[in-house]
Amino acid sequence: MTDPDDDDTTLEDTADRHVYETGTVKLLAERVGAVATLTFNNPEKHNALGREMQIALPHVLDEIRHDRAARVLVLTGAGDRAFVSGADVTEFDEHRTQPADRAAYDRAAAETRRAWADFDKPMIARIRGYCIGGGLLTSLAADIRIASDDSQFAVPAAKLGLGYPLSGVDALTSVVGRSWAAEILFSARRLSADEALRIGLINRVVRADRLDAEVAALAAQIAANAPLTIAAVKASLQEMQRPQDQRDNARLAELVDACFRSDDYREGKRAFAERRPPRFMGR
Secondary structure: OHHHHHOOOOOOOOOEEEEEOOOOEEEEEEOOOEEEEEOOOOOHHHOOEEHHHHHHHHHHHHHHHHOOOOOOEEEEEOOOOOEEEEHHHHHHHHOOOOHHEEEEEEEEHHHHHHHHHHHHOOOEEEOEEEEOOOOHHHHHHOOOEEOOOOEEEEEEEEOOOOOHHHHHHOOOOOOOOHHHHHHHHOOHHHEEHHHHHOOOOEEEEOOOHHHHHHHHHHHHHHHHHOHHHHHHHHHHHOOOOOHHOOOOOHHHHHHHHHHHOHHHHHHHHHEEEEEEOOOOOOO
């Protein structure tokens, strides 16, 4: 019997396009078929994260999360020079110097972290060029990171005199481990794509001219899989970020049980027996 994994499955209805309202031209979001794309659109500043973008992010992430037609989200930067080059340093005097302004900035950052943490669908970061500081932290919110071979990675906080928050240190450490997180943060040096791959910061490196095709193929493959299974796995990955005694194991067990009760489970078995790609509906 042929394994369904050998089938070249793609999701249909790619003509179905929806544009999400972000409130700013510096953050673009749309869905084509089941794949949503969020683009950091500030290329004249290497897609630096400004306050306008930060304020818009929680709303658009929540909108994509509640769009049942969206099964996977791709994060990317406009142009070919940067994913995100970090926070917009030109805004620091206004938003990150005085205690009251810094408190407001921190509240907005906390709301953005909340939106990333609550996002319950698979995320792929498509990285081309600079992935620096806040950009690197943003990429860590994704489940999977695919980078072009000309990408660069760094956290330059130590060169700017910035205080780096525990949330950022924890996010980096959870991916690359304590020693590599220490070197990245202490040295503030830039890592090549090959070095980032070697330490586990990214999943794969591809030629720049293959980046779009690789990301699109993986996104389509994920989107074509059973949504309830994906949701259960994503929930488990999120719960693993919590201490063991705070994990909602009952909810995770219910999500797994729901897979076995679903029409999709029956469809998966039929498709395997009939040697055809399954058509999952998420129910």
